[in-house]
Amino acid sequence: MVTSRIIPACSRRVGKPGSGMTSHQLLACDEQLLAAMIVVLMGVCGCGKTSVGQALAEKLSWEFADADLFHPDVNKQKMSAGVPLTDEDRYPWLRKLHSVIYSWISEGRSGVLACSALKRSYRQVLVTGKFPKDIPTSSNASQHIPEHPDYCTRPGDVLFIYLRGSKEVIRGRLESRTGHFMPVGLLDSQFLTLEEPDESENSVSVSIAQPLMAVVMDIYQVIVGLS
Ligand SMILES: Nc1ncnc2c1ncn2[C@@H]1O[C@H](COP(=O)(O)OP(=O)(O)OP(=O)(O)O)[C@@H](O)[C@H]1O
Ligand SMILES: O=C(O)[C@H](O)[C@@H](O)[C@H](O)[C@H](O)CO
DSSP: OEEOOOOOOOOOOOTTTTTTOOHHHHHOOTTTBBOOOEEEOSSEEEEESHHHHHHHHHHHEEEEGGGGGOHHHHHHOOOOOOOOOOHHHHHHHHHHHHHHHHHHHTTTTTTEOOOOOOOOOHHHHHHHHHOOOTSOOTSSHHHHOOOOOOOOOOTTSEEEEEEEOOHHHHHHHHHHHSSSSOOGGHHHHHHHHOOOOOTTTSHHHHHESSSSHHHHHHHHHHHHOOO
16 A cells, blocks of 8 residues: 655656557657656565566566666675674665666666665665765775766656565564575664655655555556556
8 A cells, every 4th residue: 555655856758558569669769758667665574575676667668677686785785794794885786777778767767676775865876876075085885986977867757665564574574584684683784774665755655564466566557547
């Protein structure tokens, strides 16, 4: 169930789901009306970003990327060892994910990105590609990846879908999950780090306390409503 909805700043048309045409083909038909749309499924570990994201992207015939595949090994080793990531660990990773978003947009392809994006500042890096001003100059994040001043998306290009659930429900799902590097023990720190998106961000909150395909359909209806 969608409980709070924040309408994106910029209304848009996207490739009609189920039309049989890719968003790229539709863009070629009418460049004025159609634009790529990026949906970021965000939330704490185990909220369903990957499962929901894969099913949603398949239903829409959109691109899909899982942010976990973009972590450097050192980040995964840290999480596997039960140590939460820091801002410095996350910023270069978020910048890489911004590049994924930007390449989809610049090629007129709509896409779904599964990414925790726990803090507001992380979501800003995803959207703008720029690090916050207060990042320490000594940080790995600012040293390893150069700034791209004109490398940003437009308002409304990126819609955040916050997969909202209780710690109890998510803990239960994580305890049943197998073959994943993320330990259940990091769930508390994920909730502590989480800054839920507010009215100032292009965001929609969706309850995950329902079957997987019901979550997917809630999000699908939001997207159809924007097209
Ligand atoms: N709505 C749902 N109902 C029941 N089980 C679900 C639902 N959504 C996801 N799951 C299950 O919960 C577990 C966690 O889901 P998933 O791995 O997709 O979460 P995630 O947010 O991508 O996690 P992480 O951030 O750790 O990669 C999986 O075992 C998945 O099958
Ligand atoms: O920001 C973070 O702490 C990370 O992205 C984590 O959320 C993990 O990548 C994910 O949850 C494990 O799969």
